[in-house]
Amino acid sequence: MSRITALDTYDVRFPTSRELDGSDAMNPDPDYSAAYVVMRTDQPDMAGYALAFTIGRGNDVQKAAIDALHHHVVGLDVDDVIDDLGGFARRLIGDSQLRWLGPEKGVMHMAIGAVINAAWDLAARMAGKPVWRFIAEMTPEQLVATIDFRYLTDALTPGEALTMLHAAVPGKLRRISQLLAEGYPAYTTSPGWLGYSDEKMQRLAREAVSAGFRTIKLKVGMNIEDDVRRCRLARKTVGPDIAIAVDANQRWDVPDAISWLRHLAGVQLAWVEEPTSPDDILGHAAIRRAVTPVPISTGEHTHNRVMFKQLFQANAVDLVQIDAARVGGVNENLAILLLAAKYGVRVFPHAGGVGLCELVQHLAMADFVAISGKKDDRAIEFVDHLHQHFVDPVIVSNGCYIAPDAPGFSAQMHTHSVERYRYPEGPAWHEPADMARAS
Amino acid sequence: MSRITALDTYDVRFPTSRELDGSDAMNPDPDYSAAYVVMRTDQPDMAGYALAFTIGRGNDVQKAAIDALHHHVVGLDVDDVIDDLGGFARRLIGDSQLRWLGPEKGVMHMAIGAVINAAWDLAARMAGKPVWRFIAEMTPEQLVATIDFRYLTDALTPGEALTMLHAAVPGKLRRISQLLAEGYPAYTTSPGWLGYSDEKMQRLAREAVSAGFRTIKLKVGMNIEDDVRRCRLARKTVGPDIAIAVDANQRWDVPDAISWLRHLAGVQLAWVEEPTSPDDILGHAAIRRAVTPVPISTGEHTHNRVMFKQLFQANAVDLVQIDAARVGGVNENLAILLLAAKYGVRVFPHAGGVGLCELVQHLAMADFVAISGKKDDRAIEFVDHLHQHFVDPVIVSNGCYIAPDAPGFSAQMHTHSVERYRYPEGPAWHEPADMARAS
Incomplete structure (x- = not known):
């Protein structure tokens, strides 16, 4: 039996605004950033990786929101998580106190999404498959069981979804x-x-x-x-x-x-x-x-x-x-x-x-x-x-x-990328602009 | 000339879940909480007070989001803020990097709302009026200038709003x-x-x-x-x-x-x-x-x-x-x-x-x-x-x-309420349930 032992988070930012990469009518100077999450297990070579994407300022808030989910994750049996990715997601989204901060929108929802994605990464790694194939090789019933149909049933019921997925099987x-x-x-x-x-x-x-x-x-x-x-x-x-x-x-x-x-x-x-x-x-x-x-x-x-x-x-x-x-x-x-x-x-x-x-x-x-x-x-x-x-x-x-x-x-x-671009302490944020770009 | 010198925030939580006050079909056990904000000035007796309301877990994330607005506020000339509450709000909402975290929804938007409300509190205190009267005694032009009509003009234009407000003046x-x-x-x-x-x-x-x-x-x-x-x-x-x-x-x-x-x-x-x-x-x-x-x-x-x-x-x-x-x-x-x-x-x-x-x-x-x-x-x-x-x-x-x-x-x-219910360090969170309730 394997357990989730940590939910580590990192504030990683890239100084993309220096070259106007990513500039548009509403986002003149983005620094592409990740609130990066590593869901560690007691097996040193087995972890789940994901991220919430932001464009700079506020990446620390996004990281804090992922940290707030710690108690929902650390200590869980890995098999319980990866065998019921639907239940795992529903417990995170259904936290009645955290739900007030959305519901299901903005910083808190992106944080929940990152943790759920880390669990899918872990599940796919343990199955030895890329995520696209891990999903594609689920049965229609398994796939439907991962989905929360709350607020959808006037447009799509679980039964309709099953019918669609069965039709795609051949x-x-x-x-x-x-x-x-x-x-x-x-x-x-x-x-x-x-x-x-x-x-x-x-x-x-x-x-x-x-x-x-x-x-x-x-x-x-x-x-x-x-x-x-x-x-x-x-x-x-x-x-x-x-x-x-x-x-x-x-x-x-x-x-x-x-x-x-x-x-x-x-x-x-x-x-x-x-x-x-x-x-x-x-x-x-x-x-x-x-x-x-x-x-x-x-x-x-x-x-x-x-x-x-x-x-x-x-x-x-x-x-x-x-x-x-x-x-x-x-x-x-x-x-x-x-x-x-x-x-x-x-x-x-x-x-x-x-x-x-x-x-x-x-x-x-x-x-x-x-x-x-x-x-x-x-x-x-x-x-x-x-x-x-x-x-x-x-x-x-x-x-x-x-x-x-x-x-x-x-x-x-890469560990060296995380270390180099951690904000504000990473070396890329403490050297001349041209060196940070070049690396 | 007076300046804003600090944007202090406090994670204040009340153990309301102990008596099921506030319980409903989606929120079985709320602990009514406030990410409380004090916008201090260099006049010791003049500050703006407001809060973002949450129901417990995540109040720390809400506080972190308000802290992320510090650089937009601290150091400003008080008169510049209170004389142009529309401009102040637009600068906060328009921060292009923070905007990614919504836009205009969830944790970040509630944080911005709390800071804007603290500025209104400050403005009304300096005018010696309760906020309802401070708003009510604005001219239609002043009131319309505080509003961001972006994304509204298919339903309400500034001109229509002015006409409505003028009609209400008599x-x-x-x-x-x-x-x-x-x-x-x-x-x-x-x-x-x-x-x-x-x-x-x-x-x-x-x-x-x-x-x-x-x-x-x-x-x-x-x-x-x-x-x-x-x-x-x-x-x-x-x-x-x-x-x-x-x-x-x-x-x-x-x-x-x-x-x-x-x-x-x-x-x-x-x-x-x-x-x-x-x-x-x-x-x-x-x-x-x-x-x-x-x-x-x-x-x-x-x-x-x-x-x-x-x-x-x-x-x-x-x-x-x-x-x-x-x-x-x-x-x-x-x-x-x-x-x-x-x-x-x-x-x-x-x-x-x-x-x-x-x-x-x-x-x-x-x-x-x-x-x-x-x-x-x-x-x-x-x-x-x-x-x-x-x-x-x-x-x-x-x-x-x-x-x-x-x-x-x-x-x-009250300062003593903030101190008593600060989470997790306040004494109310470290004493038997009946004492915390009684106070």
Whole structure:
């Protein structure tokens, strides 16, 4: 019998703001950061790794929230956790006193999500499988048992979910082979950060197309003339066959979004992401009606399954981003993927941040194999930085994520990276900017 | 010139779970708690006081979130803050890195709300007025300048808000006199906690009616037979002229809420509060349509103005609770009160918690004087415990809140209370249960 002996947390921050990587209309100077969690067991070589992603200030608050879950985790029998990942998640989310701090949103929910993801990492490692395969090889009954259907049953019942999952069983082995052979489509935001010059954007866009990407994304929302110019330049640069998406990062009110998007109508857009507040379900629906057929999207800040449910019920979106570190862990993302499949909404996972590519690829691949059965009408975001800090970094080749083979959730960081970027005491925060960048 | 010299925070918890005060279907054992904040200035006798309310575990996370705002506050010129409470709030809410932790929801937003409320307390103290009067005596232009209309302009523009406020100006002096003479209606939840026996509930209900309350509220949602029995008993006890509301504290899925409320149809209900997830705007609308004319309500967990806006746009509620410590401070509650007035939705402020009665009375009274002009079709929740810990506790007489006269927001706690109930080091947490209760 093995026990969980510690829930260690680390405030890890990367000084990305120094190069304007990740800059957009609402986030001018992010320092990509992780409240990194290690769920240790009494076996020295067996632990669960995960993280909550933040963009700098407040990463200490996020760490404190994970620390507040210590008493729910330390001392548990490892088998009790990994054999009932649904029960484990429900006990964390159901803590009646902590629930007041959300419920199921913001700092506390992200903390709970990180701990749940660490448990999935541990479970997959003990099974010797990457998380995508660990999920994909569950029976429909096992998978449904991990999901909390509270507040969902007017849109999706456990019985409906079972029926959907059973219908996907026959093609599973074929799709696993297909995934291993082809990978999963990626798209890239690397050319599109607002802080970049036109020249840098064009160069990176050309490089993206050469590297095999079929979709690129540009940040918009600071200045309408700039946006129109940059979108036209990008279209000229990549030609008519590459999809161009834009991301406003919640910059607009509903009327502003409608008028701004009418200005952008000349550029054929693959989707418009986060046109307004992520909480504004009816606002997204109104924007979508007004600018049809421009596809509307949101999700990286959508805080739980109840919000996704309503986006679908209100016909507010054409596609959604999911985020591996925003909601209540794998379990809640499985609920969201099932809802998306039921409502026929495509999923383009969000991954602009440290460790998010590593985590979310598993969810997209599990969705393809076991839930929606689709991958070629969708893509996972890819941003090519900070992967060197991970023990099992993502591999993107010819515009596709290669299915990971190593056991777990790919979120384990190198010990030397954690030590070097710990905030505020890590050496990277105490040396000249150019040295911190170079390492 | 005076400066803000410190933002001190305290983790204060009261062992209310020992008597099941505050117990409901989702919160079986709350320890009413405050992440208490004191915004100190270089004048020893002048500070701003406020709190974020929690129900126990996680109060330390809430305190850490307030501490993370230190750099936005300490060192500021007091006049710059109190002369531009809108700008002060926008800078806190607009911190692009902290914004990732919400945006505008959960732990971080409640922390920001507490700091904003401390600034209003400070401003009102320096003006020598209680906060309700400080707001009520602002010009329409001054009041509108405190509000962030971002994400609201499809429902309410600054111009519309100005028109509404100007229309309310002529009656202000009369309404101030009326408020001072009559007080503001209160309702009581004291009889209705789920942990109470039928006998205790009936005794407290009789006492509530004798004390002048015209509305009582019962918690429901654990067991339908119990709920029907308790509601009928309560109706028999108080007679046909006293309003009875029920509160399910988010217990139900949408289909459950509809079937449960059909069982309760025999009892004439003043409202049904929190039938389902506070995030489920479309769910509330569906429940309301299905059980019409039973009035539906939510709000104590509604995390910001964007969610309230949609509740109104979707015709999802007949009335709302507002909470002084959930959203982004006075400024955001003013936006919510203006939206409620525009959409003709009655407001019954939430106050079940420590310090919430003290704070929210000011918002309701300001609404009556300066915004909606109404008070006799609404009421503020009143729970009669823990008031002894406040320097200017609420006074409720003959079923009405008496308008406070002391300068500020009424949230300052006695120093000896803070010291005694600080967690975990305060003496109340280290002595036998009966002694901690008695004090």
